[in-house]
Amino acid sequence: MMGISVLEVVFFLLNVAGTFSEYTVRQDPFVSGLVGSTVDFHCDLTFDEETLIRLNPYWKKKQSEVYIYPSEISKEKDRVKEINKSVLTDFSISFSNLKLNDTETYLCYVSLVIGGNSGYRNILSYGNGTLLFVHGPMQMESNNSEIMCKIQVQTIENVNLNLESGNQQLVLTNESYSHVLNPDGSYWIIRNFTVPLEKCVGNTTFKCLLQHNSGYNITNETIMVPCSGTSKIRHPILLYSLLLGTTFFILLVVLLIYWKSRRLVITTRRPKMNMARYKFP
Structure with missing residues (x-):
């Protein structure tokens, strides 16, 4: 039996690791817009460290082969624009002049050519779709x-x-x-x-x-x-209690002042005793 070198084992492991690479297309699940307005469809790609040779993004109606991006095959090229051209893995677009019959789920997907440890590979990576609801x-x-x-x-x-x-x-x-x-x-x-x-x-x-x-x-x-309806009147019990307590306090102060003033008047008017009329033994 022929022996297997360490280098061959390393290459084998790298190739196996490359077959499990992750490529994820993310989309917003829902977006809505008024007739005549513009909405944004967000879509981006995440992937591992393999070399990206080529990628081609697409937007289409999920239930048909009607494409809205790229412009070369789009049925709506005058209404669709790229948002982040400078970001290689961002495929977000704007969709303008909305119509009621644009209500549909739109799918973003990417055709990739990857070069890595497992050689060159063609990959299609799909998002979950964005439901556009126009009203x-x-x-x-x-x-x-x-x-x-x-x-x-x-x-x-x-x-x-x-x-x-x-x-x-x-x-x-x-x-x-x-x-x-x-x-x-x-x-x-x-x-x-x-x-x-x-x-x-x-x-x-x-x-x-x-x-x-x-x-x-x-x-x-x-x-x-x-409205002409009526509801149960909610009495402000705390406010009523505060007003009643304040009134009672003021009344108490007034009575106290009055009582003190009366005592002062009575004391002032009391006759003084003429001590000269009395003879002490």
Whole structure:
């Protein structure tokens, strides 16, 4: 049996180590934007110490072969720009002039050519995708305790309209919820709330929120409602007690001063004894 040199063992171990290299593409999981606005898609690559020979980043819709980057194959090259050109491993882009039908999950991935101990290798490294949710402006109307929230979206899956007051979500039983399909395939989400009188007193601020079921707040709008409801009067017991105690103290001081002044008057008016009229034995 032929012997194996130490140098051959070292080369073997280095090659094995190279096969377990880590290449990770990181993306933001969620981003939202108003129709006509611009959003940023963040994506970057982390890798080990191997020599990076060439890399080609791509952005595409996850469920199709529609690319938005690079510009050579992009369907939206006039709307997409690189953000950090100077950073080799940063593939973040901006996406402008948003439309409702841009709502989609976008995948960032990188084609790599690596040179290292295991030789030259071609690698494809994928991110997990960024969900872009595009929406129209939030609309709110009120009629005393009746509040209507309305917004246009591309999809009604996994989103809800909720109402808040004082940073607390209101759980209301008397309400209506509807989805109206538009000719272009988008939807109006409309939710009508009837706020109980005890939660709507004086000028009360209400906030309507469009929320994604994954926990992200997409957008919100507030409205000041001049409610006509009444609530239980909360008596300031501590203030009443303080006022009562202060009044009692002042009354006590006044009585004490009056009592002392009366004693002084009585003492002053008391007749002096004429000692000359008395003869002592």
